Amino acid sequence: MPIRLSALTSVLALATAFPALAETHFARTASFPTPLNMAAGEDTARVTSAEIISASEDGMTLVYTDSPLGVIGLVDITDPKAPKPLGNIDMGGEPTTAQIIGGKAFVGVNTSESYAAPSGKLVTVDLASRKIVAECEIGGQPDSVAKAEDGSFVAIAIENERDEELNEGEIPQMPAGFVVKIAIADGVADCAGLQTIDVTGIAEIAPEDPEPEFLDVNAAGEIVLTMQENNHIVVIGADGTISSHFSAGTVDLDGIDTKSDGKLDFTGSKKGVLREPDGVKWIDADHFATANEGDYKGGSRGWTIFNRDGTVVYEDAGKLERAIVATGHYPEHRSKSKGTELESIEFAEFGGTPMLFVAAERSSMIGAYDITDPANPVLVQLIASGISPEGMVAIPARGLLATANEVDLVEDGLARAHVMVYEMTEGAAGYPMITSEGAEELIGWGALSGLVADAETPAKLYAVSDSVYGMAPAIYEIDASQTPARIVAKTIVTRGGDAAQKLDLEGITLDGKGGFWVASEGRSDRLVPHAIYNVNAKGEIKKEIALPAELLAHETRYGFEGIALVGDVLWMPVQREWADDAEGQVKLVAYNLETKEWGAVAYPLEPKGEGWMGLSEMTVHGDWAYIVERDNLVGEAAVVKKIFRVALADLVPAKLGETLPVVTKHEVRDLIPDLKALNGFVLDKVEGLAIDAAGTGWVVTDNDGVDDHSGETLFWSIGTMN
Structure with a gap:
């Protein structure tokens, strides 16, 4: 079924247009609270989470990481309108990302004793038996894990993250991070042949202390890597050597709220803000997109499409945030820092249309874009998610999208962490139900x-x-x-x-x-x-x-x-x-x-x-x-x-x-x-x-x-x- 997407309508300069009603949209079909995956007799009042999420190759099972419980959770979405719990599997540490190849899940697990003594392992889980079948040490604290499209290897960003309480969070803070590649054959990780890729000495900011954050692998086996705190992006060739790298640069922001003062005032501006990208995804052989969450010096409130040589092809510069403002999802209490805080990003083709999904963590919204022309993305829908979407996975063969929403407010008697499932559906989107889009000026x-x-x-x-x-x-x-x-x-x-x-x-x-x-x-x-x-x-x-x-x-x-x-x-x-x-x-x-x-x-x-x-x-x-x-x-x-x-x-x-x-x-x-x-x-x-x-x-x-x-x-x- 071809997807038919409409163009944006235009509003005044300060107000990003809200998408006109599309004939096809992503409708939420189900919300799965993570406590459902606890076994009988467990204390369901414990804090749980759904962070980074992936899908089995047949698209019938979701796997999410849950660091508070130290488990991965499995959800049966054979019927996307009625997800079923498949239980949790203990990882013996803090899982960060799971990637599924064949019938195995390869999970990065943080086992660090301290920031100064980081450690981690790659855990292999057989999904059919739900048993751990192998483990290997990877030499540091893992963050993101990505897989080759052909399943031939996994790449792991070893962040060795900084202590935010030390030296006001400034880097360098040793030990340095790096990237590892591990070959996968017949569901077995070749840990003995682990390849370490050094990324020190290349960033303009703290070059001796790279902190790899997120990575993705394209069809050619090339890895794109963000180093968020270093404000740097690296492209690693299929042979494991660095083919290019560049600063993620800065952006000027206008029409933003810059003060957490109990007002909604979108007349502020900031100049030369570091992008400090988090999530990254290849969108074709020559382009990738980043969600620029920001860190301790950045917070550019937008997302960017780069050419592999570092050229900026498209810069959002807060337009998605202003579209979110019109839906009432703006977190005013975050105005002084990073606003809506775009963090994760996903790419897939639905019905032949290349689509990019950008998650705004603090606004709990997903911007869905048609990026047929990477220089002119079209925002076609704003999708409401659970509290703080941390990860997304697209399942285009089934017309599905799933989000992992990490915040669990059980201790406050409020909403639990959720996995949410969406299905491509004919007709107009049912959300937002109220918006200020179309007003003469942007109304927060x-x-x-x-x-x-x-x-x-x-x-x-x-x-x-x-x-x-x-x-x-x-x-x-x-x-x-x-x-x-x-x-x-x-x-x-x-x-x-x-x-x-x-x-x-x-x-x-x-x-x-x-x-x-x-x-x-x-x-x-x-x-x-x-x-x-x-x-x-x-x-x-x-x-x-x-x-x-x-x-x-x-x-x-x-x-x-x-x-x-x-x-x-x-x-x-x-x-x-x-x-x-x-x-x-x-x-x-x-x-x-x-x-x-x-x-x-x-x-x-x-x-x-x-x-x-x-x-x-x-x-x-x-x-x-x-x-x-x-x-x-x-x-x-x-x-x-x-x-x-x-x-x-x-x-x-x-x-x-x-x-x-x-x-x-x-x-x-x-x-x-x-x-x-x-x-x-x-x-x-x-x-x-x-x-x-x-x-x-x-x-x-x-x-x-x-x-x-x-x-x-x-x-x-x-x-x-x-």
Whole structure:
């Protein structure tokens, strides 16, 4: 089946265009959490990972490295929609990369006692029996392992990595790294004939201490090698001698965010930034591409196509990062260093089209390019991955792509590490579901935590962002009549002409006068007050309403998670129980704008499971108040992500301090099936619900500003609300 890919549409100079909808795209078919590979009785609460990933020659089995457990994990993808665990195999050290030749996996394993005394081995695993059949010492700490296309040898980058705590991470730090080649015949590694390739004395930076990072082998048996810390690239001939080498060079960056300051400001620039490439892949006999992650001096936020002689054929210079910004996946907390942090790269031909995949580790996204013309790559899709994609493998014969996502947040009660599988599919991509692409200027956004509909125009909505961007809180205008929905405007909330800093906006409603009421969730330990603000259409705060003492006397950090206006009364759901609440009940707090009186009713929560239970949104339509109730769990552990409704007639507040009447709730919709629609893991934070002028319900999730989060924002319609 030929792949048909569309060209990019153009936006203003600072905003990289987002791809037009393609007729063919990669759709996620499954997400496989790595704890599934643990044996019965093992402690699944241990941290695990999926780092570098490869596929068997028939494309039916995935093999990933898991350094926290010291294993390789195997996954059966005979049915790519239903991966099956095949278990873990202990490597006796820290596995870095596995390459599969025939029925054997050849695994680089780090066994170093220290940075100063590095060691490692090549482990051979028989995949049929899942047994280790051979091991050999390789003389140092391995990083990347690559294989010849004909399976005749493997090449290993012996990094002998530096100690980042020593000398502020500066190199040189001995011993030096090198490259080894090991011949493979009939599934047996010829370790006795191991060839050591010296790469000292050639880099401009610390030539005595090369630190080989990643390598790849082309059809002619030539090896391309990146030395990230040295900012150098080496081409090694089929005979094992260096045929060329050159500095990876520098790049000038414009239109980037350079400060980790709680703002999304893409007007900065950096000049002469070292590329410091990590991942590298040959794309034909004369060209290879690098993902320029950066290290301690670099961070060029882009990727590059080089000619084998060192000539730059194409430089991304941050264009992929700006495309990612439009999808809400930008990690603002990484702005001071390496931004989206492009790290790994994969190449394959799908249906005759040469395609390059570039993984942005900190944004958890994959840029998919048509590189028919290496000088003019075309971004055809942005693919959402799990948290921190570390490795990718393409299986073009089956139309598949798989990613290994290394971060496991089990200790924080959040998402586990995952392997994700994608299949080339006809039709328009289902993600992103909301984007700022097409706006007159590049709009950075994320952490959408509250939603309200325009009173007159269907599919016109407004959202607020929470404390992740607390130095520049914002209101976003959304046009949901398009697919994906478009963020068309961003208004910074201001006080006295300056951004109203340290607001944690969790709810928004119309004030009936062209402006908004917004609710800010406070944290006394950070000197952020619980409060309500009236904001005009320009974002200017015109009025602040502080909570009364009798309410604050019982406060916790979990405050208002929404706001709705009913007549003259503002209603604010409190996320979790405060000190004076009965167990399993939370307040719906009322404030009468005319009489200035406070009151509340009690709302009964669903029974708690493993995590907590709370509220995260409230909106009003017809005779009902609709409320989002959820647990704080993710993935298969998630149980409650639901919409309930309460009759407005029951919202009769008692005075604070009195016994609160308990309202009756009615379940409207279980949102977990919706959250599984894109075959990712179930996200935690459903935080926005609005019902528009046509009676259509809209829901949005909060992506936490891409901090300990995949960055995915799900935005969808739940149909007509009766």
